[in-house]
Amino acid sequence: MHKTSVEISGMGHSMKRKEDSRFLQGRGNYVDDVNLPHMVYGHMVRSPYAHAKLKSINTEAAKKLPGVLAIITGEDLAKANLAWMPTLFFDKQMVLATGKVLFQAQEVAFVVAEDRYTAADAAELVEVEYEELPVLVDPHKAMDADAPILRDDREEKSNHIFHWEVGDKQATDKAFTESAVNAKVHAVFQRCHPAPLETCGCVADYNNATERLTIYLTSQAPHAHRTLFSIVGGIPEQNIRVVSPDIGGGFGNKVPIYPGYVCAVVASLTLGVPVKWIETRSENLQSTGFARDYHMTAELAADKTGKIKAMRVKTLADHGAFNAAAQPTKFPAGLFSVCTGSYDYPAAFCEVDGVYTNKAPGGIAYRCSFRITEAAYLIERAVDVLALDLKMDPAELRRKNYIQPAQFPYKTPLGWTYDSGKYEGALDKALGMVGYKEIRKEQEEKRKKGELMGIGISSFTEAVGAGPAHTFDIAGIKMFDSAEIRIHPTGKAICRMGTKSQGQGHETTYAQIVAQELGIPAKDVIIEEGDTDTAPYGLGTYASRSTPTSGAATAIAARKIREKAKKIAAFLLEASEEDLEWEPGKFFVKGAPGKAKTIQEIAFAAYTNIPPGLEAGLEAVNYYDPPNLTFPFGTYICVVDIDKGTGEIKVRRFIAVDDCGNVINPMIVEGQIHGGLTEGLAIAFMQLIDYDENGNVSGGSFMDYLIPTAVETPHWETGLTCTPSPHHPFGAKGVGESPNVGSPAAFVNAVVDALSHLGVKHIDMPITPWKVWNILKEKGITG
Amino acid sequence: MAKKELIKLKINGKEREVAAEPRLLLVHFIREQLGLTGTHVGCDTSNCGACTVLLNGKTVKSCTMFAVQADGAEIMTVEGLPSNGALHPLQEGFKEEHGLQCGFCTPGMLISSYALLKKNPNPTEAEIRWGISGNLCRCTGYQNIVKAVQFASKKMAQGGK
Numbered sequence: 001m002h003k004t005s006v007e008i009s010g011m012g013h014s015m016k017r018k019e020d021s022r023f024l025q026g027r028g029n030y031v032d033d034v035n036l037p038h039m040v041y042g043h044m045v046r047s048p049y050a051h052a053k054l055k056s057i058n059t060e061a062a063k064k065l066p067g068v069l070a071i072i073t074g075e076d077l078a079k080a081n082l083a084w085m086p087t088l089f090f091d092k093q094m095v096l097a098t099g100k101v102l103f104q105a106q107e108v109a110f111v112v113a114e115d116r117y118t119a120a121d122a123a124e125l126v127e128v129e130y131e132e133l134p135v136l137v138d139p140h141k142a143m144d145a146d147a148p149i150l151r152d153d154r155e156e157k158s159n160h161i162f163h164w165e166v167g168d169k170q171a172t173d174k175a176f177t178e179s180a181v182n183a184k185v186h187a188v189f190q191r192c193h194p195a196p197l198e199t200c201g202c203v204a205d206y207n208n209a210t211e212r213l214t215i216y217l218t219s220q221a222p223h224a225h226r227t228l229f230s231i232v233g234g235i236p237e238q239n240i241r242v243v244s245p246d247i248g249g250g251f252g253n254k255v256p257i258y259p260g261y262v263c264a265v266v267a268s269l270t271l272g273v274p275v276k277w278i279e280t281r282s283e284n285l286q287s288t289g290f291a292r293d294y295h296m297t298a299e300l301a302a303d304k305t306g307k308i309k310a311m312r313v314k315t316l317a318d319h320g321a322f323n324a325a326a327q328p329t330k331f332p333a334g335l336f337s338v339c340t341g342s343y344d345y346p347a348a349f350c351e352v353d354g355v356y357t358n359k360a361p362g363g364i365a366y367r368c369s370f371r372i373t374e375a376a377y378l379i380e381r382a383v384d385v386l387a388l389d390l391k392m393d394p395a396e397l398r399r400k401n402y403i404q405p406a407q408f409p410y411k412t413p414l415g416w417t418y419d420s421g422k423y424e425g426a427l428d429k430a431l432g433m434v435g436y437k438e439i440r441k442e443q444e445e446k447r448k449k450g451e452l453m454g455i456g457i458s459s460f461t462e463a464v465g466a467g468p469a470h471t472f473d474i475a476g477i478k479m480f481d482s483a484e485i486r487i488h489p490t491g492k493a494i495c496r497m498g499t500k501s502q503g504q505g506h507e508t509t510y511a512q513i514v515a516q517e518l519g520i521p522a523k524d525v526i527i528e529e530g531d532t533d534t535a536p537y538g539l540g541t542y543a544s545r546s547t548p549t550s551g552a553a554t555a556i557a558a559r560k561i562r563e564k565a566k567k568i569a570a571f572l573l574e575a576s577e578e579d580l581e582w583e584p585g586k587f588f589v590k591g592a593p594g595k596a597k598t599i600q601e602i603a604f605a606a607y608t609n610i611p612p613g614l615e616a617g618l619e620a621v622n623y624y625d626p627p628n629l630t631f632p633f634g635t636y637i638c639v640v641d642i643d644k645g646t647g648e649i650k651v652r653r654f655i656a657v658d659d660c661g662n663v664i665n666p667m668i669v670e671g672q673i674h675g676g677l678t679e680g681l682a683i684a685f686m687q688l689i690d691y692d693e694n695g696n697v698s699g700g701s702f703m704d705y706l707i708p709t710a711v712e713t714p715h716w717e718t719g720l721t722c723t724p725s726p727h728h729p730f731g732a733k734g735v736g737e738s739p740n741v742g743s744p745a746a747f748v749n750a751v752v753d754a755l756s757h758l759g760v761k762h763i764d765m766p767i768t769p770w771k772v773w774n775i776l777k778e779k780g781i782t783g
Numbered sequence: 784m785a786k787k788e789l790i791k792l793k794i795n796g797k798e799r800e801v802a803a804e805p806r807l808l809l810v811h812f813i814r815e816q817l818g819l820t821g822t823h824v825g826c827d828t829s830n831c832g833a834c835t836v837l838l839n840g841k842t843v844k845s846c847t848m849f850a851v852q853a854d855g856a857e858i859m860t861v862e863g864l865p866s867n868g869a870l871h872p873l874q875e876g877f878k879e880e881h882g883l884q885c886g887f888c889t890p891g892m893l894i895s896s897y898a899l900l901k902k903n904p905n906p907t908e909a910e911i912r913w914g915i916s917g918n919l920c921r922c923t924g925y926q927n928i929v930k931a932v933q934f935a936s937k938k939m940a941q942g943g944k
């Protein structure tokens with residue numbers, strides 16, 4: 001790829017971010033910063049019980065409080081047929097409870113008042129009478145004969161949601177019968193929460209003069225949300241405008257539509273004034289989209305040399321009270337079947353059962369493509385168990401089984417077609433960076449002295465960038481994405497996309513794509529996303545899909561503009577199009593570089609000196625449907641030291657070698673990797689949304705749902721290899737989620753490796769010092 | 784609603800006099816009464832530090848103080864970082880070193896870093912990490928924030944602010 005000048009700052013430049021200035025000066029515009037005239041505030045009344053009959057709601061005292069404007073209950077919503085709403089996955093969920101509540105912190109009533117304090121006061125005054133019901137917390141008991149049936153609204157009187165299987169069971173079972181070694185691991189990927197630093201919220205503003213509803217919304221998918229609001233709420237779509245303002249992190253948490261949004265809209269429609277609703281942190285952790293809660297068993301069949309022959313997976317998925325998983329409709333377990341990983345073997349079989357429990361609904365894609373974190377964690381854990389069983393080095397076992405570069409495009413036994421990969425290259429680079437031989441030697445010596453040190457490897461393959469549209473959709477809407485580029489007469493540009501940045505730096509990276517393709521300096525290109533009135537339709541930003549989809553659309557729209565620019569240049573230069581050559585920023589006559597027209601001159605002519613027969617203006621739009629997913633990969637190596645006395649784990653080093661194909665902005669890619677690794681660290685060691693036997697949630701505030709600070713977070717060492725995607729217009733793959741997908745296994749493998757000589761094969765996350773200390777105590781290592 | 788109290792304070796160099804309920808949190812006072820929305824609310828439990836402001840030269844989490852407690856105080860928020868028309872070296876450092884992504888923690892991070900450099904103009908990496916440990920960031924993994932503070936420390940030593 002031609003590298004442009006710093007002035008143009010096309011792809012490959014670590015351009016400083018265009019969005020930073022406003023954030024650095026306190027001039028961002030997040031949803032809670034939106035203040036409209038006559039705006040009022042909503043506050044949610046929530047259930048203290050995990051499972052209870054709703055006997056009565058008395059709102060009299062609350063209504064009498066001065067400043068209270070309205071109180072909405074489930075019964076009120078039922079009159080408008082809005083007490084329930086569809087989830088993104090063939091289920092429905094209560095907006096406000098009617099009949100009974102199914103999880104602690106469930107939405108029961110919505111109070112609207114003139115200010116946020118009065119709304120909170122009034123919520124306290126709403127008297128709700130409950131009758132407790134037996135609580136189902138353990139998903140393993142969901143299908144027991146004596147389990148309480150949670151969803152009496154469903155025809156099927158069972159807590160079982162779905163059974164899904166994929167692969168060749170017979171061939172897999174046969175491979176297991178014939179193989180010398182069967183390594184097995186049972187691993188729970190615990191329930192955790194994306195917990196972006198900004199919680200969810202909205203300002204719903206219905207103007208009864210224009211009959212238009214504007215919703216300022218913490219939305220990763222504003223266009224899809226507009227359509228769903230229209231279909232579910234019966235409001236004509238042209239009368240709804242969704243605006244995603246600046247978003248303080250999303251990580252999948254801001255993909256679903258939550259009851260609070262719907263209540264704010266209903267309140268604004270009723271009262272005719274803007275209604276703001278902003279979650280507290282506890283509401284965010286306790287009621288909005290959780291992630292994981294996958295209880296998985298993996299088996300690997302192999303021969304004595306360590307060549308893997310087959311994989312068998314059985315998983316129980318806890319979806320909570322409603323199946324509100326945000327995933328494409330053909331995939332009840334998302335992309336979990338990418339669990340065969342980076343390895344070449346002919347047979348695999350995977351089955352997943354989903355169940356209801358009395359917990360918050362969700363199953364969202366927390367910084368990953370729909371359950372791919374669970375998949376990558378499982379295979380990378382299983383490979384380490386196999387290495388332990390075979391007494392083989394885990395790096396060498398991986399090397400022996402990698403899919404080889406010549407095998408791409410590679411069809412996996414569970415049906416995915418990987419686009420490209422050079423797995424050994426990433427492994428070798430990571431091994432080199434960590435000094436693998438030396439560090440293994442150090443471990444051996446430390447072990448002799450009784451010190452605990454471990455090395456964990458993870459060689460993950462990610463699958464990102466959904467579509468293609470024939471396979472992927474959200475609630476029926478196909479997963480293409482879009483870009484529109486408009487060049488102004490002076491050669492500057494504004495571009496709009498169907499995606500929505502939540503910190504990924506789109507205002508910079510998309511501008512760099514335009515700069516690369518058209519030679520217009522990136523600083524002269526404004527990027528605007530998130531306003532459904534102005535941006536072309538798209539499915540939004542999650543699943544690392546922005547660069548694979550809207551990024552591709554940007555390049556293709558720019559190329560359309562270049563085609564037209566060529567016609568204008570030919571006219572201006574009085575040359576034929578065939579005689580023109582392009583270099584970023586100008587067309588020139590072959591062999592006469594002095595005879596040239598810059599893109600800025602061409603843009604001016606598009607409005608002032610239009611060639612006969614050509615339309616005025618210089619703009620283009622593209623809706624891009626990718627032919628396949630892209631498959632970034634990498635190898636991560638973690639080195640830990642464990643304190644024998646306290647069980648405390650110190651991550652001494654962490655090497656991350658990523659391959660995301662061609663890179664738009666190396667600085668931003670590195671930043672994404674740092675952030676994703678830190679979330680991986682949090683998942684491996686800290687983050688847990690847990691419930692007691694009564695369904696009381698623990699982990700419902702930042703006092704007990706732990707987020708790493710700068711002190712716990714190690715210094716990350718990063719590296720890149722580059723294997724372009726063969727089908728993406730500029731060979732990029734997407735990167736934001738790789739570090740979160742690939743790293744949990746590296747952390748856990750390192751801790752297990754430190755303790756493997758004591759007979760430890762697996763520890764479930766989060767691996768706390770308490771867990772490790774108990775193991776050390778049990779093994780007689782500490783007193 | 785309780786009777787409002789008149790609160791007089793100096794914020795970012797400007798004298799302000801605004802009446803507020805005694806129970807109004809300082810962060811809501813700053814954001815909603817004074818219209819300075821750079822200071823954010825991230826957790827309600829003083830864990831995340833998005834609401835950090837400088838109060839009489841010390842960092843406080845403004846979600847954990849009542850506005851009336853700030854009566855007579857001098858406050859600095861992100862909007863008041865001394866700049867002389869350009870970015871403060873810390874703001875410049877965050878931009879140069881990619882020390883922010885979604886930007887939500889950034890105002891609090893900047894204030895904590897500012898207070899740290901006032902007290903310790905040349906901190907080690909460990910001192911920076913401890914200095915910002917009351918501020919959570921969900922995006923950056925902190926490494927580039929550390930570099931941003933180091934950038935500012937160097938620049939300020941060379942005669943910045």
